[in-house]
Amino acid sequence: MHVAARFCVSRACDLVTNLGRLLQDEYSNSPQALLERSRLPGRSMGPFARALEDFFTQRGLALPTDQAARLAAGRRKRRIDAAPEPLRTAVAAFDASRMRAQDRARRAGTRPRSHHTLETALGILRDLACFLTEHRGKDDWALTDVHDIEAFLATLPKARQRRLVVLRQFFRFARSQHIILVDPTRGLTAKEPGGFRGRTLTLDQQRDLFHRWSGDDHVHPHEALLGMLALLHGASSAEVRMLQTTDIDPLTQTVRLGKRPHPVPLDPASWVVLQRCLAHRAAWTTDNPHVMVTKGTKAGRAPASTAYLSHVLDDCGHPPRMIRSTRLVDLVNTMDPKLVAAAFGMDPQATLIYLADHVDSGRIPTSTNSSAEWPADL
Numbered sequence: 406m407h408v409a410a411r412f413c414v415s416r417a418c419d420l421v422t423n424l425g426r427l428l429q430d431e432y433s434n435s436p437q438a439l440l441e442r443s444r445l446p447g448r449s450m451g452p453f454a455r456a457l458e459d460f461f462t463q464r465g466l467a468l469p470t471d472q473a474a475r476l477a478a479g480r481r482k483r484r485i486d487a488a489p490e491p492l493r494t495a496v497a498a499f500d501a502s503r504m505r506a507q508d509r510a511r512r513a514g515t516r517p518r519s520h521h522t523l524e525t526a527l528g529i530l531r532d533l534a535c536f537l538t539e540h541r542g543k544d545d546w547a548l549t550d551v552h553d554i555e556a557f558l559a560t561l562p563k564a565r566q567r568r569l570v571v572l573r574q575f576f577r578f579a580r581s582q583h584i585i586l587v588d589p590t591r592g593l594t595a596k597e598p599g600g601f602r603g604r605t606l607t608l609d610q611q612r613d614l615f616h617r618w619s620g621d622d623h624v625h626p627h628e629a630l631l632g633m634l635a636l637l638h639g640a641s642s643a644e645v646r647m648l649q650t651t652d653i654d655p656l657t658q659t660v661r662l663g664k665r666p667h668p669v670p671l672d673p674a675s676w677v678v679l680q681r682c683l684a685h686r687a688a689w690t691t692d693n694p695h696v697m698v699t700k701g702t703k704a705g706r707a708p709a710s711t712a713y714l715s716h717v718l719d720d721c722g723h724p725p726r727m728i729r730s731t732r733l734v735d736l737v738n739t740m741d742p743k744l745v746a747a748a749f750g751m752d753p754q755a756t757l758i759y760l761a762d763h764v765d766s767g768r769i770p771t772s773t774n775s776s777a778e779w780p781a782d783l
Contacts, residue, residue: 409461411691411704416452420469422454436466448476452704460703474713477520484527491544492534500527533557546579551589558593566595597677601759606723607699611636614721614728619674626682627697627717633678635725638662638669639732639749642714642725650686653679664750734759 408417427439440461445451450472462468481500488496503523536557537543543553554572555782556566569590576588606614614636618629634640644663652661658676659668671679682696691703699709717727736745737759747752 406555408456411456413630420453420456420603422579424457436461438775439467440467440470444470444472448479455705463706465592477524480520480524481527484524484531488531488534489538489544492537492546494529495546495579495582495584496530496534498582499530499575502578525567526574528567528572533572536560547585549576549585549594554589554593569595571592578618601730601781603730604727605734606728611731615674617721618678622681624720625717626678626685628677628720630682630697631714631717631725632728633675634662635728637672637675638730639729639736641725641729642711646695646697646708646711646714648696650696651694653696655681665748666750667748732761 408420408643411417412587423443424439427442427709428434432442436763440454441577442456443451443454443457447455447646450470452471456469459468462469485493485497501524503518503526507517507523516584516655537549537553541553541556543549558568561568573588576585578591579585580588586636614632618624618632618636631640631642631645633646635642640662648660648662654660654668655701657670659670660679662669686696686698688697691698693706694699695702695706695708697709697714699713702709707774714725718728731750733745733756737756743753745751746756749756
């Protein structure tokens with residue numbers, strides 16, 4: 406019944422046949438053992454393993470697989486292998502130390518570094534190692550000086566702060582392991598303003614997007630939902646990606662987004678777009694609890710991938726972060742930033758970066774009005 410409700414007849418028969426083949430072999434037939442043996446080698450464990458994982462985990466018969474960790478390990482290994490051979494050993498040792506720290510944080514119940522954070526750091530170190538060997542003629546970390554670091558940071562000025570944070574962590578580790586004697590990043594500063602420097606939409610662009618998502622039925626429901634929630638409610642891609650049907654209250658027409666402390670009331674246009682997305686979801690006949698269901702997730706319970714969300718708005722020509730930033734900039738500059746932080750479940754310091762350093766000309770009183778308001782002797 407589990408596979409019959411999620412797959413076509415031929416695929417369901419194949420899955421049942423594969424399960425029978427596993428049950429008849431000489432190995433253990435425990436749910437965890439069946440799940441491990443059903444996995445295919447490579448980047449994808451296959452639809453059979455995913456179906457078994459959903460079935461066993463929903464009933465508490467087995468633990469989820471470590472497929473995400475395996476894929477992350479492969480991505481890290483590719484980044485390490487891309488570093489030049491003379492500098493590769495230190496990069497691998499740095500990755501091993503970060504993985505131990507991640508495991509300690511997970512066991513201690515604190516917040517471990519995500520796989521994306523670890524992979525980004527290795528990518529920066531890979532780029533630095535290639536830069537040192539190809540452009541500076543150095544094949545030893547001990548030969549790196551502050552001029553090399555400055556030249557590397559100058560290649561991507563906008564990423565200076567993010568790169569410098571990673572390089573400081575790496576060279577502190579290298580110095581503790583006696584790989585280098587002097588930390589070349591000591592004394593370097595990010596030299597970046599703390600304010601918001603991203604792009605925002607003009608009023609005409611916002612109107613065009615609103616009409617596109619609220620009045621064009623040919624637009625994909627996922628694009629319309631992500632766009633409207635970002636444009637009008639400042640929703641991030643992660644909040645929309647994790648939105649489930651149980652987070653929707655049809656009586657009050659509100660939804661719960663991410664870690665926001667209160668339900669978010671939806672305007673009529675956003676509510677209509679949400680209903681379109683739910684109707685599109687109902688056509689899949691799926692048990693996936695998320696509002697956004699794709700072809701790859703309709704047979705399971707996992708949310709849509711972050712890669713899918715990053716391309717949902719490609720047809721409109723504007724990235725989700727730009728649309729969300731437009732809404733946050735408007736709210737922070739017209740309201741109290743602390744109130745915005747409380748409504749969005751953000752840290753108060755996070756909203757201050759969107760505070761503009763100028764005043765809208767429409768909010769400045771004219772010279773005639775100002776002279777009439779103040780006594781002449783002041």
